[in-house]
Amino acid sequence: MRESPIIAGIAAPLPVNNLDTDQIMPKQFLLGIDKSGLARGLLFDLRFDASGQIRESFVLNQAAYQGARILLAGSNFGCGSSREHAVWGMQQAGFEAVIAPSYGEIFYFNAANNRLLLVTLAPEQIEDLVKEVESGSDKNLIIDIDEQVVKTPSGKSYSFDLPPRQKQMLLEGLDVIGLTLREAAAIEAFEQRHWTRSPWCRVDLARQRQSASMGAAKLE
Known part of the structure; x- marks a missing residue:
């Protein structure tokens, strides 16, 4: 059972369309035989330049977004190759949810099966969230899984749909095997x-x- 139906924390804005799984988790981090150590590879080529130096301007390298638990993303997030490592890497880096207008199909189901919450909102709603997070001193969002709503520091709220199966897995802390064993x-x-x-x-x-x-x- 999940401790709380609430995901609350810093939201990092990365409104880049068609950000694929090759960028989310580059191929050089797929060589291990287990899931460990993938946080280091998350968005590696965006976080570091060709010489391995930190890109100070990249959102996840900025002090204001350290410890982010929610990612505000662009359309078709997670498109590309079907690497589950992209989901595992996001979770190991501390992300519990992504909010975007749409997702790559395989990434969407990989995320659902691993209990990474994917919230789908209209592009204009994502734009509003990005503007509020970027311009305000409070960069935290609240996602109520039970009520299926995203809340902002200014008091705005955005409702989202969530398939019953995925909602059950999130609220009860079940993976696909645990859900099957219920039957x-x-x-x-x-x-x-x-x-x-x-x-x-x-x-x-x-x-x-x-x-x-x-x-x-x-x-x-």
Whole structure:
């Protein structure tokens, strides 16, 4: 269960259209065999120049946006190749939500399956949020998952749609496996009915393993 239905924190404005997953998580950070260490690669070529020096003008390198938990992005955010590392890297860097007009389809479902909240608002609403965050001293936004609304320091609010499945996963802290296991009893009942009707379809794993072991022994 998630501790709170609220995501509140600094919102970093990056209203760049068509920011693809190759830019979000460059290829040189995909070499590991696990998910660790991906925060370093997040938007690496935008955060650093060719010599490895920090780009002071880039939003995530500015002091006002350190510790940002929400990203204000442009249209078609996360388009490009289907690398789940882009989602993992954002989460490891502390981001819990992205607010944008639209998303790359594969990125959208990768984010949903990993409980990274993607809020979809109209382009003009994103522009208003960016202006308020950039011009105001308070750069925090509040996203109420339960009420499905984004709130600003000035008191404005923006409603958004959220698929019931994704909302449940966010509020209950479930990944896709956890969500599936919620239906374990129904799955088991279906299996039993299926094996009763069609016993010849059942795979005897124990017998398969025994046969495989015997075959390996003969080869030796």
